Amino acid sequence: MKIAVFGAGYVGLVSGSCFSDMGNSVIIYDNDSEKINDLDRLKIPIYEPGLYDLIRKNHSEGRLQFTNNVKRAISESDLIFIAVGTPEGEDGSTDITQVIQAAEIIGRNLDKYKIIIIKSTVPVGTNESIKNIIKSNLTSEIPFDMVSNPEFLREGTAIRDFMLPDRIVLGSDSGKAFEIMTDLYQGIAHTENPIICTSIQNAEIIKYASNAMLSARISFMNQLVPLCEKYGADIKEISKGMGYDDRIGTKFLQAGIGFGGSCLHKDVSSLSYILKENGFDNSLIQSIIDINKKQKIFIVEKMLDKMKELEGAKIAIWGLSFKPDTDDIRESPSIDIISELLDYGATINVYDPQANNNMRQIFPEVNYFNDPYSCAAGCNAIVLVTEWSIFKNLEFKKILESMKDKFLFDGRNIYDKFDMNHLGFKYYGIGR
Numbered sequence: 041m042k043i044a045v046f047g048a049g050y051v052g053l054v055s056g057s058c059f060s061d062m063g064n065s066v067i068i069y070d071n072d073s074e075k076i077n078d079l080d081r082l083k084i085p086i087y088e089p090g091l092y093d094l095i096r097k098n099h100s101e102g103r104l105q106f107t108n109n110v111k112r113a114i115s116e117s118d119l120i121f122i123a124v125g126t127p128e129g130e131d132g133s134t135d136i137t138q139v140i141q142a143a144e145i146i147g148r149n150l151d152k153y154k155i156i157i158i159k160s161t162v163p164v165g166t167n168e169s170i171k172n173i174i175k176s177n178l179t180s181e182i183p184f185d186m187v188s189n190p191e192f193l194r195e196g197t198a199i200r201d202f203m204l205p206d207r208i209v210l211g212s213d214s215g216k217a218f219e220i221m222t223d224l225y226q227g228i229a230h231t232e233n234p235i236i237c238t239s240i241q242n243a244e245i246i247k248y249a250s251n252a253m254l255s256a257r258i259s260f261m262n263q264l265v266p267l268c269e270k271y272g273a274d275i276k277e278i279s280k281g282m283g284y285d286d287r288i289g290t291k292f293l294q295a296g297i298g299f300g301g302s303c304l305h306k307d308v309s310s311l312s313y314i315l316k317e318n319g320f321d322n323s324l325i326q327s328i329i330d331i332n333k334k335q336k337i338f339i340v341e342k343m344l345d346k347m348k349e350l351e352g353a354k355i356a357i358w359g360l361s362f363k364p365d366t367d368d369i370r371e372s373p374s375i376d377i378i379s380e381l382l383d384y385g386a387t388i389n390v391y392d393p394q395a396n397n398n399m400r401q402i403f404p405e406v407n408y409f410n411d412p413y414s415c416a417a418g419c420n421a422i423v424l425v426t427e428w429s430i431f432k433n434l435e436f437k438k439i440l441e442s443m444k445d446k447f448l449f450d451g452r453n454i455y456d457k458f459d460m461n462h463l464g465f466k467y468y469g470i471g472r
């Protein structure tokens with residue numbers, strides 16, 4: 041199929057390159073010509089495992105192109121995916137300006153029947169209003185169909201998530217659009233991971249409800265952390281004991297330093313905002329965010345309690361990205377933790393395998409290191425923020441010898457408490 045993707049951001053690049061790898065002819069449009077030029081020279085703006093190879097292969101074989109010529113992108117395609125950003129407004133609302141701009145351009149340049157698919161995460165009702173915007177910009181009576189096709193890609197495993205999805209959600213009111221879209225996804229849908237054809241409104245809400253449910257599970261476990269600590273219980277054991285119940289399952293039950301990333305916080309805030317705007321009770325959804333906000337700095341309170349003094353202390357932060365295998369620091373707990381520690385007058389050393397450069401933009405004043413050993417040397421405490429695999433098997437004896445004090449605060453509960461204390465660390469996890 042001939043596909044245009046609007047937006048060379050995270051979702052656009054991953055989806056576009058995966059569609060091309062499935063044998064479709066894909067053209068990714070972005071109005072940022074510098075980004076397009078870079079992509080044409082295979083300079084990829086984000087770090088995502090496997091993405092570079094996928095882009096290189098499909099670009100060199102001619103199935104994947106990049107352009108800032110919008111007319112060309114539209115005229116050379118039958119399906120147009122809108123995958124532009126929908127950032128969070130200050131009040132938790134969703135800013136759909138870029139989706140509206142894309143709709144206006146598509147409307148003005150539509151030359152024959154096409155399917156317009158919204159992949160960007162948008163509040164319920166947006167597809168309907170975007171349809172009207174496209175209609176009002178048409179230069180002649182050209183038919184088109186709308187499809188809501190939310191993405192569920194996780195950073196770090198986005199390509200696998202795209203190629204092996206749990207489900208594909210398609211929302212539309214057109215039988216023809218369902219037929220074409222089902223064809224498009226045929227190669228990757230199976231009985232256990234089906235294509236769900238539903239209404240546009242259902243598809244829009246499914247996306248928000250899924251991310252809110254995932255976040256709710258994390259905040260639920262995080263709320264139990266102080267209780268576990270007070271009574272000498274271990275939150276990891278609690279998760280395990282709960283997870284064996286088939287109705288609950290094991291995923292997204294890991295307590296820690298709170299969830300980050302560009303999606304969970306934004307989508308839960310947006311859902312909470314929509315409920316409130318409509319005059320409905322949003323208390324459960326809102327509390328997911330409130331608990332998370334507190335959880336991000338819970339570890340600093342613990343440090344203060346155990347170390348007594350943070351002013352003048354030298355702290356090593358291991359991991360900056362909001363999770364491993366990405367350089368993304370959006371909403372990362374590391375930002376809240378570093379800024380709290382700086383407020384207390386601590387000196388900060390940091391190391392992340394991929395995200396040092398991104399963090400430099402926010403905290404130019406902290407010390408950046410290229411390995412965990414030099415980062416920890418001379419420090420009073422280490423705080424494990426992101427569970428990159430490099431942190432799991434280190435020469436801990438060497439690290440201990442190089443440290444001033446032996447505090448180890450494990451924000452992700454990746455270490456064995458007994459082993460670490462036995463080695464000589466003053467080990468503190470979360471909820472254990």
Ligand code: UDX
Pocket residue numbers: 191192193194195196251254258291292293294295296297298299300301302303304362363
């Ligand atoms: C998320 C959704 O999973 C994906 O479907 C959506 O489309 C985009 O947002 P992503 O933000 O890439 O994906 O990361 P995810 O793997 O969901 O993790 C989000 C955050 O939750 C991370 O900070 C992670 O550390 C945290 N987390 C996850 C926990 O704290 N505990 C858990 O048990 C699981």
